[in-house]
Amino acid sequence: MAEDVLAIENLHAWYGESHILHGVSLEVRKGEVVTLLGRNGSGRTTTLKSILGLVGRRQGSIVIEGKETVSWPTHRIAHLGLGYCPEERAIFSSLSVEENLTLPPKIGEGGMSVDEIYEMFPNLRERRKTAQGTKLSGGEQQMLAMARILRTGAHLLLLDEITEGLAPVIVQALGRVIVKLKERGFTIVLVEQNFRFAAPLADRFYVMEHGKIAESFSAHELESKTKMLREYLGV
Amino acid sequence: MTEIFGVPTQALFGQLLIGLINGSFYALLSLGLAVIFGLLNIINFSHGAQYMMGAFAAYFLLNKLGLNYWWALVLAPLTVGASGMLVERLMLSRLYKLDHLYGLLLTFGLALIIQGIFRHEFGSAGLPYSMPEQLTGGMNLGFMFLPKYRGWVIVASLAVCVATWFVIERTKLGAYLRAATENPTIVQAFGVNVPRMITLTYGFGVGLAGLAGVMAAPIYQVNPLMGADTIIVVFAVVVIGGMGSIMGAIVTGFGLGLVEGLTKVFYPEASNTVIFVIMALVLMVRPQGLFGSR
Numbered sequence: 449m450a451e452d453v454l455a456i457e458n459l460h461a462w463y464g465e466s467h468i469l470h471g472v473s474l475e476v477r478k479g480e481v482v483t484l485l486g487r488n489g490s491g492r493t494t495t496l497k498s499i500l501g502l503v504g505r506r507q508g509s510i511v512i513e514g515k516e517t518v519s520w521p522t523h524r525i526a527h528l529g530l531g532y533c534p535e536e537r538a539i540f541s542s543l544s545v546e547e548n549l550t551l552p553p554k555i556g557e558g559g560m561s562v563d564e565i566y567e568m569f570p571n572l573r574e575r576r577k578t579a580q581g582t583k584l585s586g587g588e589q590q591m592l593a594m595a596r597i598l599r600t601g602a603h604l605l606l607l608d609e610i611t612e613g614l615a616p617v618i619v620q621a622l623g624r625v626i627v628k629l630k631e632r633g634f635t636i637v638l639v640e641q642n643f644r645f646a647a648p649l650a651d652r653f654y655v656m657e658h659g660k661i662a663e664s665f666s667a668h669e670l671e672s673k674t675k676m677l678r679e680y681l682g683v
Numbered sequence: 684m685t686e687i688f689g690v691p692t693q694a695l696f697g698q699l700l701i702g703l704i705n706g707s708f709y710a711l712l713s714l715g716l717a718v719i720f721g722l723l724n725i726i727n728f729s730h731g732a733q734y735m736m737g738a739f740a741a742y743f744l745l746n747k748l749g750l751n752y753w754w755a756l757v758l759a760p761l762t763v764g765a766s767g768m769l770v771e772r773l774m775l776s777r778l779y780k781l782d783h784l785y786g787l788l789l790t791f792g793l794a795l796i797i798q799g800i801f802r803h804e805f806g807s808a809g810l811p812y813s814m815p816e817q818l819t820g821g822m823n824l825g826f827m828f829l830p831k832y833r834g835w836v837i838v839a840s841l842a843v844c845v846a847t848w849f850v851i852e853r854t855k856l857g858a859y860l861r862a863a864t865e866n867p868t869i870v871q872a873f874g875v876n877v878p879r880m881i882t883l884t885y886g887f888g889v890g891l892a893g894l895a896g897v898m899a900a901p902i903y904q905v906n907p908l909m910g911a912d913t914i915i916v917v918f919a920v921v922v923i924g925g926m927g928s929i930m931g932a933i934v935t936g937f938g939l940g941l942v943e944g945l946t947k948v949f950y951p952e953a954s955n956t957v958i959f960v961i962m963a964l965v966l967m968v969r970p971q972g973l974f975g976s977r
Contacts, residue, residue: 500872526874538869542861550855551862552873600873 452511453478453604453635454499459508459518461498468494470659471508476604476637481630483638483646485681486656492639493535495656496606499637500525500532512604528604529556531597535608535639539589541582545572548581549596556601560632565595568625587618594625605629608639619645643681655680690948696827698944704833704902706940707840708895710933712917713924714844715891717932718851720921721864722884725775725786729794730917731910733889736763737896738905739801742812752815755897763893768886775885776878794911801907809904836898843894844933851929860884864927919962925975935973 454476461469469491476482484492498506501522510518512528526532531552540548549562549572566573569591575584584592590610597605611619619642626649629636640646646653647670655663657680665673685692712734719727727733740759744750750758770793778785814832821830851857863870863877871877896910903909920939924931939958947954965973 502868502872521878522868522871523874523876526872530872532869532872534869534872538866540862540865542865543858547858551858551870553875555874597873 451478452476453513454637455509455511456495456499457509457511459495459498459506459510461494461503461507462505463494464504468503468659469498469506472498472656472659472661474654474661474664476635478635479630479633480651481626481636481638481649482652482654483640483650484654484656485640485643485646485677486662487681488641490656491659492656493608494659496532496608496637496639499606500530526602527555529602531600531602531605533593533597533605533607533610535612537589537593539581539584539592541580543581544576545578545581545584545592546576548592549576550599552596552600554599554601556603558603559601560598562599565598568598568628569595587614590614590618590622591625594622598629603633604635604637606637606639609641610638611640611642611645623649643677688949692826695948698948699941700827700829700833700944701947702941702944703837703937704940705943706937707837708899708913708936709917709920709940710844710936711840711891711895711898712913713920713932713936714847714929715888715895716917716921717924717927717929718847718891719885719888721927721929722860722867722881723771723775723779723786724783725778725790726783726918726926727885727888728787728791728914729770729797730790730889730892731912731914732794732797733763733767733892733910734896734899734913735801735907735910736766736797737893738812738900738903738909739805739896740893741897741900742810742905745812752897752901755900756894759897760890760893763896764886764890767889768882771882771885776881798907798911805907807906807908809906809909812900812905814901832901836902839898840895841937843891844936847891848929848933916958919958921972922962923958923965923972925972928972928974928976931972931974 452475456472456474459469459472460467472491472495484495486492494503497503499510501520506518508518509516512525515528517525517528543551549565571588572592572595575588578584581592582589594607594610610622623645626636638646638650650667652666653664654661655677662680663676687695712730716727716730719725737759740762741752741755744755744758774789775786778789818832818835821828851860859870859875859880863875863880867877899909920935921932923939924935939961942961943954943957946957
């Protein structure tokens with residue numbers, strides 16, 4: 449069995465006074481695509497943020513590449529090879545498209561070259577001179593938010609709701625990108641509302657509810673779990 | 684004697700020169716404030732006191748250590764900047780989670796304490812600081828006489844302003860700064876040590892104030908209250924230019940210095956208030972400032 453890149457054990461997290469995660473445990477192995485499913489507010493985004501220390505307070509254990517990081521500051525955790533694509537995309541308006549793409553510093557070996565990235569996202573090559581990153585369309589901004597973490601040598605990608613609000617044709621393009629990234633050996637944690645998008649991509653699934661992992665199963669069990677998923681996700 | 688609009692050209696150019704000199708200091712000081720406000724979201728009320736500390740640092744370097752003006756130009760901003768970084772690490776950094784008003788109150792209190800200590804130690808009469816000998820005297824430009832030192836202040840300040848603008852708007856380091864100004868959390872999630880960047884940025888902004896203080900020492904006297912007087916005008920400049928705008932701070936700094944000079948020629952009674960009148964007008968018409976974005 450492949451080694452764990454990420455192992456979370458009994459994770460609790462708070463925003464101010466509100467206790468959001470109540471003992472989350474999950475593992476992600478090298479080269480896997482793992483999807484966190486669940487309703488809005490079930491704690492999926494908070495789980496991603498907790499991995500990077502972007503919540504108010506956290507407790508429990510988060511082991512990344514064999515290192516216990518639960519007390520580390522965010523920038524130090526990132527250097528273990530994490531790439532984060534936030535739900536709100538967070539493209540910088542005071543930076544051009546190219547500056548946005550090349551902003552994140554190198555944190556490891558083996559990142560993709562800018563040319564390879566433009567090959568994967570041809571739209572971005574056309575728009576690279578655009579002076580304000582936020583002048584791009586929603587789909588282009590989403591691609592930029594993903595593209596910029598591929599250059600840095602990050603090998604564990606945390607992707608939060610990348611298909612949200614995008615046209616079906618762009619969602620399909622993003623699906624192809626995920627497949628390519630998996631082929632290149634990236635380990636990916638997807639937070640997805642769009643189950644149809646995640647179903648053919650992921651190796652394993654976790655279902656979250658009320659700040660806990662409610663169910664976990666792997667891709668080949670998917671069919672037998674459909675009824676349970678309907679109940680949890682309301683789809 | 685030649686005249687323009689009924690004013691002797693000598694007097695006109697003389698006042699414009701004074702305006703440019705004042706403008707040089709406005710620009711340097713408001714630039715520091717803009718850089719600090721951009722990343723820290725704090726209105727650095729101790730900026731005037733830190734400017735004064737720059738002038739005193741120059742004075743001590745000369746009189747205690749025998750290091751001349753040119754040394755002071757390098758060492759004083761570093762010293763003042765380092766003291767700023769200490770303030771940021773020990774005090775300001777504790778306030779980031781609170782309302783920005785607390786940062787303003789802290790720096791305001793610090794300014795009062797610093798100025799009080801200096802006044803207690805050195806009185807408020809002011810200490811002399813002589814011009815570096817290379818820059819004494821002046822040259823005749825034909826239409827006016829330009830004291831060398833004043834010419835130097837204008838050129839040096841312009842150069843520092845342009846260099847700062849270039850670094851922030853056109854380099855990778857500046858891209859980190861601009862990005863962290865917009866969204867520090869994400870920049871930190873990319874692996875950038877944002878807390879350290881904040882400390883260095885505050886040190887840099889405060890260092891600019893220290894540099895302005897050194898340059899001011901030979902022109903104005905070295906006086907514990909020199910910053911308290913200047914900083915009020917500089918805040919007006921920052922409001923007019925737009926909080927946090929780098930280009931705005933530079934252009935309005937020099938521009939308003941000139942406006943002030945011109946007012947002295949044509950309507951001297953208003954020369955002390957003209958900047959505040961402009962501020963009031965700008966706030967009514969374009970509250971985000973001339974170069975502000977929001």
